[in-house]
Amino acid sequence: MTLNGVISGAGGLIASVANSAGGNVITLNGVNTYTGPTTVTGGTLALTTVQRGGGAYTVEDGAVLDVGSATGFTNLPMSSLTLGTGGGATLVLSRLTSLSTSNAPITATNLTVAGVNAVAVPGSAYTTPGQYPLIKY
Numbered sequence: 001m002t003l004n005g006v007i008s009g010a011g012g013l014i015a016s017v018a019n020s021a022g023g024n025v026i027t028l029n030g031v032n033t034y035t036g037p038t039t040v041t042g043g044t045l046a047l048t049t050v051q052r053g054g055g056a057y058t059v060e061d062g063a064v065l066d067v068g069s070a071t072g073f074t075n076l077p078m079s080s081l082t083l084g085t086g087g088g089a090t091l092v093l094s095r096l097t098s099l100s101t102s103n104a105p106i107t108a109t110n111l112t113v114a115g116v117n118a119v120a121v122p123g124s125a126y127t128t129p130g131q132y133p134l135i136k137y
Contacts, residue, residue: 002027012036012055015063017043025066040065040089048095049073049105056080057108061087061115067105068095074103080110081135088115093134094122101128104136111137 003026007013011034017024024043028051037056038045040063050070054077059065061084067076083089096105099122119134126132 001025002029004029006030007032007034009034010036013038014041015039015043015045016041044092046095047076049076051076053077054079056082058082058085059089059091060085061089064090064092066092066095069097069105074100075105075107075136078106078108080112081106081108081137082112082114083117084113084115086115088117090118090120091134092120094120096122099126099132099134101130101132104133106135108135108137111135 007030013034015026017026026045028047031050032053034053035055037058039058041060042063044064044066046066048068048070050073057065057078059082083091093105
């Protein structure tokens with residue numbers, strides 16, 4: 001399912017998709033400004049750095065948060081990021097078109113990691129050797 005419109009207001013978002021013939025991905029393409037929490041309970045939530053709400057993000061065990069680049073927006077702001085609730089989740093950054101040695105694509109005030117989590121990064125985004133921050137917290 002793809003949502004191209006803007007989601008705004010104080011409410012939050014719960015993304016939960018079961019594996020099916022139609023896929024298991026919810027894609028947010030709008031310049032969303034909602035400030036409530038975002039929780040991924042199943043399947044994949046795909047979004048880009050154009051998201052501006054800055055609320056808390058939780059990716060529950062077995063779920064996936066897929067963050068891609070958006071022109072003019074260098075990072076995805078979050079008040080907190082929780083990866084996994086015990087067993088582990090997946091953070092996918094493979095749709096980022098480039099990485100910076102000075103700016104992380106995700107900025108979270110707090111980071112909580114529970115269980116064995118996976119992070120997928122794009123090999124093509126590394127233009128020079130160096131340290132590339134992925135989450136600033």
